Amino acid sequence: MCIRDRLKLHKCTPYSEVLVVSIRPYYLPREFSHVINVLVYIPEKKFEKNAINEVAEIIQDIECSHSEALVPINGDFNRCKLKKTTVTYYQHVTCETRDNAILDLCFSNVKDAYTSWPLPNLGHSDHNLVLLSPRYRPLIKTCEPKIIKVRKWSPEAEEALITEFEKTDWNIFTDEEDLNGITNAVSAYINFCIEKCVPVKTVKIYPNNKPWITKAVKLLLCEKRQAFKLGDTNRMKRLTSEIKPEIKKQKNIFRKKVEQNFKSNNMKKVWQGMKLMSGYTNSGNIPTPIPNVTVQYVNELNEFYNRFNGYDFKEERRPLFNSCRVTEEDPKFIVSISDVHNEFMKLNPSKAAGPDKIPPRVLNACSPHLDGIFTYIFNLCLLNHTFPDLWKLSCIIPVPKKPKITCMNDLRPVALTSVVMKTLERLILRIMEPYVEKVLDPLKFAYRSSRSTSDAILHKLHSLYSHLDNTNKGHSARIISVVCSVWTYRLACWAGNAAGVDRGRIDTFIRQACKMIGLQLPSISEVYLEHLQKTFHCIDLDTSHPLHYAIINQLNPSGRMRLLRAKTNRYAKSFIPSGINQFNKRF
Template sequence: YTETVTAYIKKCIDDVTVTKTITTRANQKPWMTAEVCRSGGKAALKTARANQSHGIKKAKHQYAQKINNNFSDSKDTRSLWQAIQTITDYKPLPQASDDDTSLPDALNHFYSRFETQNNTPAQKLHTSPNDQVLCLSAADVRKTLSRINPRKAAGPDNIPGRVLRECAAQLTDVLTDVFNTSLSQAVMPTCLKSTSIIPVPKKSPVSCLNDYRPIALTPIMMKCFERLVMHHIKSSLPNTLDPFQFAYRPNRSTDDAISSALHLALTHLEQKDSYVRMLFIDFSSAFNTIIPQQLIHKLNLLGLNTSLCNWILDFLTGRPQSVRVGRNTRTTWTTNVTSLNKKGQQRLQFLHRLKRASLPPPILTTFDRGTIESVLTSCITVWYGNCSAADRETLQRTVNTAAKIIGAPLPSILDIFLARCSSKASSIVKDPTHPSHNLFQLLPSGRRYRSIKARSVRFLNSFFPQAVRVLNSNLPAPL
């Protein structure tokens, strides 16, 4: 049934669309139009070169003006970043070599190695007659289809997201029937479980199969189905998550995880003759090594109904896939700052290129915030307070250089740190479920927060004591 529906959708796409092949080259620039190529004559080579150089310069200026106009009118940041990457050759995507014809098979066996190691048979749970089967409404399905990002890559079914979004009204009823039939039978259609894996090199050159990062493309129709079921699962499960679980939760970030761990360690180190030992554990391929049979038993114990557990088991098993190819013990933050500053300085050259391309300061500032400032201030609330004065000056020099290139003032590193401290602390105060919420306690007056006592400067300058001071300094003056 599902394969018939998807085949008919693809037939309709083939009937109403025209496929056109466009050849692009790595060094192709968008301003190199046919007019530029005709700007030189054959009569005099010297004159032709001069005219062509003038034509390229004029075309670059027109292209920069076009970028500026589009950004000013529509705030289309996606087109802006595409143009910036074209001008600067910034972050070219590494491509897997397609010369080795045995690479797809080798990667396919490598990515499926965990399936062969799992010998636990997948057996569905016994369903009771009173078990309620999840039923999706047509309104929810249509709402999900209308929110599809049309720029997302299509999966193995080759049905573009734009088709599903634009034809949401026509496809809602049939897809609702497909989804509800799948849920009632606790069976996932094989065509929706299929996956195309695109290997992207993590580094260059590649030395082993583990140097490829697998990018899995699944049917967009399946992504909509997953999103609908996920919303139901989240609303059905009890709130039993550990407060120190930061992944996949709102108002939780890497900053929170590091700050909480450091706070516990530094609080303990406030005591005399104390020390801290930390154990860092990284699970290799954690998601791929989950045993589905054990997972559904745990979900069932958490209160998820049996039919949905069986559906999840069928969803996680029997998934066809194909691969497509075309030591430092120092306790200061100097190593971290040096690494961040090096990355920021390397990206200043791209800012120079944009400046030479005659782009205006607003666009240069946008590029700086996205590629230089974002690197220099990564997790800044964790480490900036305990930085040495020399490290802070090093970072500020990079910011000053960027401001000089742009020709406009930029916020200082200190201002960014204080703003982010205030924002992060405010979000924690407003979230009573946050594991660090109890660190922000109001005094009896109800106007200021209780300061965190610290014996050492290291603890005093860590995030949470700093955040309390920042919040107290930002409180409005009494009337």
């Protein structure tokens, strides 16, 4: 039974015929807004490329305008393969439809949606009938709703917490001489104040809820359900007319939130919003649960992750200590209240708390009242050359690396450490950086400011392209695989040598994204040039970068740079020559 149905598109070309019908069944899982049925007929296989591209373009338009819809695609494809396009749908027909071949196919954007059964042909047709039995189970039945307890943070709760800290005499804690005792007492007191001032609420999260299904929308849906039970038709019509504008209003609010994340450069929130709007789920790579989780297994896992703690690294540390030895003239390692205050203000309030249960939101909001006591504890740690035991603990969350777990090494340890300890680590790093900078390897790219894996790849590619430019093909065959392994990673590394066809495919994807979010995005070439200039400028200013002298040696007294002579087009379009070309365009 359908509430409404509508013909959306009927397109007939020499290569294919496509019919698109929009259907809204009376009973439909909440995760689907409606059903869009696509019927396809491809007369001849020799026009496969044109026909498949036409079908793929129609499907992409449907996905952009109706991202929450269930889209089944069926018809006679005449052995043409939809996999040759960017459409990644699931094929459900597994039985022969004519002789020993599967010509009539059924795709959908939902995995395991149907099970196919063969039936006799109808009349004089040379194709067998196929019965598609629904196999999909709604999310509300397959996934139990989560019941969690969260802190209900609000401006009033933060104000009450600040007032509680204002009345606190922090000098009481400094009377304790034991570092562990001070840290445990301060952490316990802060947690006590949080429990006292910030209420806890129980939240029930359903797996099929969308972020725009707010409390106002749920109230309208409940009223409509009650009207349906009472048989009040007029009230149902009125509520239906109210629900549609309210959902549209909440979707617009959510869209503005995603746009604001673009403006604030919060890419994590941007991708979360894009996945929700597009209906993307990484269901194909869901790892299996960790087997045999017992107390003994957990203890063995802890020993596995701490297996390096018993090794003595004195011999490895001695050369570093000798080269970085601090003289008597050097200042003592101390931190000031302003340093601690600035680090607390940089904390991300949405991050999780560590074993001490002190969330970064509290340190950020109540920094004027907490930076004094923590400055005292930090300086006490530096004076005694030790750290509290509470800050050395980590809550380890094992995350599977592979779909099938066979050993402990298949679990990646994600450690939640104390936020206060991370703040102290950043302060110590700032103090120690000047002493260790002179002994650091110039090819060290990790954990250094203005360095990333892009710099490592650019350095390796520059060496490889320079070598390949001065050798024949026979000598370069052994290292081509190295170039291919980094080909598809960072933009500044591969976009210069990307083929026009590849750039066109990426630009097509960008245009589809523009339709989805309603914003105008730059092309891949524009993004590449901007990223190229920015990376080139950073390397030019960083005298310790391994590629710095490859750039600065080309500088002329006039301010321009000499163009590198390249025998191959591959080297001419690589990072260093392309960066020099862009640099010279300023003159």
